[in-house]
Amino acid sequence: MERHGLARATRPQTAISEEALVEAARALEEGAWEEIYRRHAPQVYTYIYYRLGDRLAAEDLTSEVFVKAIAGIGKYTYRGTPLLAWLYRIAHNATADHRKSAARLYGHEARLDEDFEEQGDALATLSERSDMLAAIRTLTEDQQQVVILRFYQGLNHAEVGRIMEKPEGAVKALQTRALRSLRRKITAAERGERA
Numbered sequence: 726m727e728r729h730g731l732a733r734a735t736r737p738q739t740a741i742s743e744e745a746l747v748e749a750a751r752a753l754e755e756g757a758w759e760e761i762y763r764r765h766a767p768q769v770y771t772y773i774y775y776r777l778g779d780r781l782a783a784e785d786l787t788s789e790v791f792v793k794a795i796a797g798i799g800k801y802t803y804r805g806t807p808l809l810a811w812l813y814r815i816a817h818n819a820t821a822d823h824r825k826s827a828a829r830l831y832g833h834e835a836r837l838d839e840d841f842e843e844q845g846d847a848l849a850t851l852s853e854r855s856d857m858l859a860a861i862r863t864l865t866e867d868q869q870q871v872v873i874l875r876f877y878q879g880l881n882h883a884e885v886g887r888i889m890e891k892p893e894g895a896v897k898a899l900q901t902r903a904l905r906s907l908r909r910k911i912t913a914a915e916r917g918e919r920a
Contacts, residue, residue, distance in 0.1 A: 747803040750795075762791055765809050768878060769816050775873045776820045778858050786823060790815045810888040817870060860910045868903035871896055 741749075741760065749757035769790050774783035793815050794801075801811060861872055867889070874885045875896075882900075886893045 743808055744803045747798075747801065747808055750798050751801070758791070758795060761794075761808065765812050766791070768809060769812050772813060772816050772873055772878065773820055775858060775861065775877055776869055777823065778862060782823060786816070786819045789819050793819070806887050807884075810884075813874070813888045814890075817866075821866060857907075857911075860907050860914075863910065864903050864906060867891075867899050868906070871899040872903050872907075875900060 746757060746760055750761060766787060770783055770787040773786045773790075774780060777783055777786075790812060794812060797815075861869055864872065870889060871885055874880045874888060875882070880888070882893045882896045886896045889896065891899075
C-alpha cells in the first residue's frame with residue numbers, strides 16, 4: 726500500500742498525487758477508490774443533476790459512473806489529464822444512455838433544440854432563475870455539457886476541451902450557440918411565447 730503513497734491519502738494533511746492515486750486504484754489497493762470517490766463524487770453528481778434535474782436519478786447514475794470507472798480503470802492510463810475528465814466522460818455517456826432509455830420508455834425522443842438566432846451573454850443574469858435548468862436541458866448534448874462544465878463546475882475552455890475531446894475553439898463556439906439559444910428561450914418565456 727505504501728509503494729504508491731496511498732497510505733498518505735487517508736491523512737488529510739498530505740494529499741496524494743492524482744497519478745499515484747490512479748496507480749493505487751489500478752492495483753486495487755484499499756482506500757484508493759474511497760479517496761477517488763471523496764474527491765470527485767460531488768462534481769460528478771452535480772454534473773449529472775444539472776443534465777437531468779432528478780436527484781434520485783443523479784444519485785443512481787453517480788454510483789453507476791464509479792462502478793464503470795472501477796471496471797474500466799485497468800484500461801485507463803494517467804497522462805496528465807485529471808481523472809475527473811475521464812469520470813465526466815463516463816458521466817456524459819451514462820446520462821445519454823439514461824435519457825435514451827427514458828425516451829424509449831415513454832415512447833418519444835428527447836427534444837434537442839439547435840435553433841440559433843440571437844447573440845447574447847444572458848447566463849450571468851439568468852443563472853439564479855428557476856427555469857434556467859429546464860432551459861439548459863433543451864440544448865443539444867454538447868451544449869449542455871459545455872454550459873454545465875463552464876458555468877456550474879467553473880472549468881475554463883481548455884479544461885472543457887480536454888474533457889469533451891474537442892478543440893478549445895469548438896468549445897467556445899458551442900458556448901456561444903448555447904448562450905444564444907438560452908437567451909432566446911428565456912426571453913420568449915418572459916413574453917409568454919414559445920421558443
